[in-house]
Each structure stands twice: as structure tokens, then as C-alpha cells.
Amino acid sequence: MSTQIPKQTEESSETEAETQPASKGEERRAEKRRRAAERREQRQEEEAEKAAADESTVELKVFRYDPQVEGKQEPRFDTFHVPFTKGMTVLDALMYARDTYDSSLTFRHSCRQAVCGSDAMFVNGGQKLACKTQISDLDEPVRVEPLPHAEVTKDLVVDMEHFYDQMEAVEPYFQTNEYPDGELEEQRQDRENREKIKMSTRCIWCGACMSSCNIAAGDNEYLGPAAINKAYRFAMDEREGEDIKQKRLEIIEQEHGVWRCQTQFSCTEVCPKDIPLTEHIQELKREAVKNNLKFW
Amino acid sequence: MSQSYNRGLIEDFGRWREFEAGMWAWIFHKFTGWVLIGYLFTHIAVLSTGIPAAGAGEAAIAAGNDVYTQTIVSLEGLLLVRLLEVGLLAVAVFHMLNGTRLLLTDLGIGLEAQDKSFYASLILTGAITVASVPTFIAGAF
Numbered sequence: 001m002s003t004q005i006p007k008q009t010e011e012s013s014e015t016e017a018e019t020q021p022a023s024k025g026e027e028r029r030a031e032k033r034r035r036a037a038e039r040r041e042q043r044q045e046e047e048a049e050k051a052a053a054d055e056s057t058v059e060l061k062v063f064r065y066d067p068q069v070e071g072k073q074e075p076r077f078d079t080f081h082v083p084f085t086k087g088m089t090v091l092d093a094l095m096y097a098r099d100t101y102d103s104s105l106t107f108r109h110s111c112r113q114a115v116c117g118s119d120a121m122f123v124n125g126g127q128k129l130a131c132k133t134q135i136s137d138l139d140e141p142v143r144v145e146p147l148p149h150a151e152v153t154k155d156l157v158v159d160m161e162h163f164y165d166q167m168e169a170v171e172p173y174f175q176t177n178e179y180p181d182g183e184l185e186e187q188r189q190d191r192e193n194r195e196k197i198k199m200s201t202r203c204i205w206c207g208a209c210m211s212s213c214n215i216a217a218g219d220n221e222y223l224g225p226a227a228i229n230k231a232y233r234f235a236m237d238e239r240e241g242e243d244i245k246q247k248r249l250e251i252i253e254q255e256h257g258v259w260r261c262q263t264q265f266s267c268t269e270v271c272p273k274d275i276p277l278t279e280h281i282q283e284l285k286r287e288a289v290k291n292n293l294k295f296w
Numbered sequence: 297m298s299q300s301y302n303r304g305l306i307e308d309f310g311r312w313r314e315f316e317a318g319m320w321a322w323i324f325h326k327f328t329g330w331v332l333i334g335y336l337f338t339h340i341a342v343l344s345t346g347i348p349a350a351g352a353g354e355a356a357i358a359a360g361n362d363v364y365t366q367t368i369v370s371l372e373g374l375l376l377v378r379l380l381e382v383g384l385l386a387v388a389v390f391h392m393l394n395g396t397r398l399l400l401t402d403l404g405i406g407l408e409a410q411d412k413s414f415y416a417s418l419i420l421t422g423a424i425t426v427a428s429v430p431t432f433i434a435g436a437f
Contacts, residue, residue, distance in 0.1 A: 125314035148311075214322075263401050265318025265410055278318075279407045286404065 047100050048081065057081040059141035060093055062105065066154045075152075077143075078102070084135060090123055090144060091130035094156075107156035114272060117204030120211070121156055122147055127208035129272035147211035163207045166224050170231040170251055178241040193238045200233035200280055202273040209267035209277055221256040225267035225277040228258055232280040235287070246291075253288035261285070317411035321394055328391040335384055342367060381432050386425040393417035 060080040066072035080097035082088075091109055098105040108118040112131045119130040122145040124138055135142065150158035180187060209225035210216050216224045223231075234240060235248040252258050258281055267277040315323075349357070349364035356362050360369070371377050397413045400406055406413060 125311040214319075262322060263318070263398060263410075264322040265316065269316045269318065276407065278401075278410075279404065282402060282404050282407070285402065 044101050056084050058084045058088070058093055058135050060097060061141045061143045062094070062097065062156070063143075063145040063152075064105075064155055065152055066104075066106075068154075078105075079141070088135045089131050090121070090128065090133045090135060090138070090142065091119055093135055093142070094130065094144065106154045115204060117206035117272075120147055120206035120208040120272070121145065122211070127212045127270040129206060129208065132272050147207060149211050149213075149217040150207070158207075160207055162220065163205075163210050163224070163226070166210070166222075166227040167205060167230060169223060170227045170234075170248070172227075172230040172234070174234065174237070174240065175244050176240045177243055178239070187239050189237065189239055193236070197233050197236050199275050200229050200236070202275055203229055203233075204273060206272060208270045208272060212266040212270040214264060214266065215260050215262055219256060219260055222260040223252070223257055225261075225271075225281065228252060228261070228281050228284060229275060229277050232284055235284065249284075249288055249291050252284055253291065258285045258288060317414045321397070321410075321414040321417075324390060325394050325398070328387045328394075331384075331387045332391060335387075342371065378432050382425060382429060385428050385432070386421055389424050390417060390421040393420055 058081070060082055061077045062080060063075065064072055064078050065075040080093075080101055082093040082096045085092075091107075091112060094105070094107055095109070098107075107121070107130075109131065110116040110118045114129050114132040117129070120127060121130045122128075122143075123130065123133055124143050127147060130144070144156065146152045146156045146158045150160070150162075153159050176187070203226060205226065207226065209229075213222075213225055216222045231248055231252045235245050235252070240248075261278070261281045263278055263282070265278050268275075268279070271277055345367045346364045349362035352362040357365075360366075394414070394417050397410070397417055400413070401410060
């Protein structure tokens with residue numbers, strides 16, 4: 001493929017070689033680039049062949065889609081054979097595939113240790129955090145897809161804007177009207193209360209729960225498990241005081257708040273940080289009922 | 297929902313093999329609920345034959361010649377109806393048991409054992425259904 005076009009430039013530039021010596025260097029550089037690209041392509045092919053023949057490799061089927069590239073507008077699956085190493089995670093395998101075979105393979109990742117929450121993906125039919133999912137635990141071939149129920153931007157990258165909007169809708173930050181007396185006094189939380197909200201503070205905003213929830217998929221206004229869990233984390237924090245808690249309950253007890261949850265337990269099953277999301281949502285439902293029914 | 301292209305069933309039922317207990321419980325609960333609503337209408341339709349039947353003479357009612365009795369007897373004579381009744385019992389029992397499970401979930405009781413309670417309600421439904429077969433099928437053949 002690459003033989004035809006450079007030859008033509010060689011011929012045309014030869015005639016002007018006398019008058020424009022600068023183009024000669026340019027040409028040489030172009031030639032060099034072409035050779036490098038060829039070598040890279042060859043190496044990638046060799047690597048792929050070698051890996052496919054090797055027995056200790058993992059077969060990855062990765063979802064590819066890019067609305068801006070003509071050949072990728074139709075979603076497809078690409079197969080990568082990645083040499084298996086002990087302790088390899090799905091993210092490691094993806095990174096190997098990207099660095100060795102196809103540099104255009106796109107996915108989000110940052111800390112690689114289940115803290116930043118950027119690499120939630122749909123692995124073998126379940127929402128998983130790629131950096132926390134061991135290849136050895138999965139059946140081959142490993143199918144890696146972007147999160148369902150979200151707009152795909154490119155390859156494994158989905159648009160998280162809606163998820164972030166829902167998170168922000170519950171005002172995910174500490175608020176209080178009750179300040180301690182001294183200027184430099186700390187706002188202490190007692191141990192029992194900390195223990196109560198402990199699990200809910202572990203959320204890393206990866207969006208796996210929101211993607212697994214059928215109700216959230218059908219109802220865009222539904223806050224979703226992550227946002228309700230955030231609301232729980234602050235509503236249950238005793239330092240915030242009664243009036244702020246009232247404000248928070250008014251947000252979560254709306255029609256599209258806690259009441260949309262139908263206790264599927266999907267979110268609880270997929271949460272990479274093992275947050276008992278359903279339990280928190282149910283507790284907030286009871287709080288909302290207690291807040292509105294005043295028989296006593 | 298993604299609008300940029302069609303990802304097919306992957307967004308909903310295409311991943312049924314990976315569904316966890318809670319998801320199946322939700323699907324079965326929805327399904328049984330709709331079946332029960334559907335049954336409610338046929339139930340009302342059959343029972344409402346009692347209105348014209350009430351106008352019939354006392355002798356006809358005593359002899360079992362009224363519309364209502366005739367409808368019931370002819371329906372119960374069909375094997376299909378007998379089988380559907382077994383199915384109806386299964387659906388109703390599961391809906392009740394899983395409904396109890398959901399009630400407990402709403403009260404915050406046993407959320408860690410939600411999958412086990414789902415399996416328990418499935419097994420119990422199966423047992424009750426099997427035990428009911430002789431009663432429903434008796435005399436159908």
C-alpha cells in the first residue's frame with residue numbers, strides 16, 4: 001500500500017532537486033517516517049501473530065466505535081491476544097493491547113488501583129472496575145465493552161455527564177448551620193456515627209451502579225444509586241444538623257428520588273467498593289416515610 | 297439509553313446469563329404481577345355470569361342448570377384450564393412469597409440474605425405447586 005505514493009514524490013522531487021535542496025532533506029525525513037511506520041506495523045503484526053500462537057495468552061474481544069472515523073462508525077469487536085502474566089487485570093491487558101497493537105484503542109484509566117473510579121467497564125456481561133478485575137477470574141474470551149445505558153463517546157469511553165449531574169443534584173458536600181463555639185474548634189463526629197456512614201463514604205464515582213440499574217436506564221430523572229448513596233452519606237451525618245437533614249430529605253423523597261428504587265440489588269452486586277447501596281436506599285425510604293407520617 | 301447507535305439487547309435482556317438473584321426476583325415479580333392482573337379480568341368475566349344466573353329460577357339453580365354453574369362446569373372439564381390453574385397457583389404463590397421478601401427488604405430485614413430468600417421462595421413455590429397437582433388434575437382425564 002505504501003510503495004506507490006512515495007515513489008511518485010521521489011520522481012517529482014528529483015526534477016526540482018537542483019533548485020530546492022531543502023526539499024531533499026524533507027523527502028528524506030518523509031522516507032524515514034514511512035519506514036518507521038512500516039516497521040511499526042510489521043512489528044505489531046509479528047507481535048500479534050506470536051501472541052496468537054502462544055498458549056499462555058488471553059483473548060480479549062474489545063468493543064470499538066468512533067463516530068469521527070469513517071471505518072469505525074459501525075460498532076465492531078476487535079480481538080487482541082495478550083500474553084498473560086500472573087496478577088494481570090483487565091486494565092493491564094487493555095493497556096498492553098493499546099501499547100503493543102493498536103494505539104488508537106481508547107479507554108479511561110488513571111490510578112490503576114481502584115481509587116480513581118475512571119475505568120468502570122462492561123466485562124463479560126457485568127459492570128466491573130477493570131483495574132480490580134483479575135483476568136484469571138474470567139472466562140475466555142474476555143469481552144470488554146463500554147458501560148451499558150450510557151452514550152458511547154469512543155471505544156470504551158462513555159459520556160458520564162448525566163451521572164455527574166445526578167451526583168451534583170444531591171449536593172454532595174458537607175453543609176451545616178451548627179458551628180462549634182470556639183473559632184478553631186473541630187467539628188467532631190462520634191465513632192458510632194462514623195461507623196454508620198463508613199461504607200457510603202467509599203464511593204469513587206465510577207458509575208457502575210448507575211449502569212447496572214434498569215430503573216435508572218428507563219428513567220433519566222431518577223437520581224440513581226450512587227447519588228442516593230451520596231445523599232445518605234450526608235443525611236446520616238449527625239454533624240450537619242436537623243434543618244440541613246430536612247433539606248436533604250426533601251431532595252431524596254421526590255418522585256424520582258428514592259421511590260424509584262425497586263430493590264433489584266443490581267447496584268449492590270456490581271459496586272466495586274462493596275457499598276450496600278440497596279440497604280442505604282431502603283433506609284432513606286424509611287427516613288422519608290418517618291419524615292412525612294406524623295402519628296406520634 | 298444510548299442514542300448514537302443501536303447496541304442491541306446488551307442494554308437490557310441480552311445479558312440475562314449474568315443476571316443475579318435480585319434481578320431475577322425483580323423480573324419474576326413483574327411477570328407474575330402482570331399474569332395476576334390478566335387473571336383478574338378473566339376471573340371477573342367468569343364470575344359475572346352469576347348476574348344473569350341469579351335471575352334464573354330457584355329450581356334451575358338447585359338443579360345446576362343456570363349459566364354460572366354451566367360455565368364453571370364446562371371450564372373445569374377442559375384439561376387446559378386445569379393445567380392453567382396449576383400455573384396460576386405457581387404464579388400466585390411466588391408473587392406472595394417474593395412479596396413477603398420485598399416487604400422484609402423494605403423494613404431493612406435480611407438484606408444480606410436477599411439472594412437466599414429468593415431461592416427459598418422459588419423452592420417453596422415449586423414444592424407447593426407440585427403438591428397441588430393431584431388436587432387440580434384429579435378427574436381431568
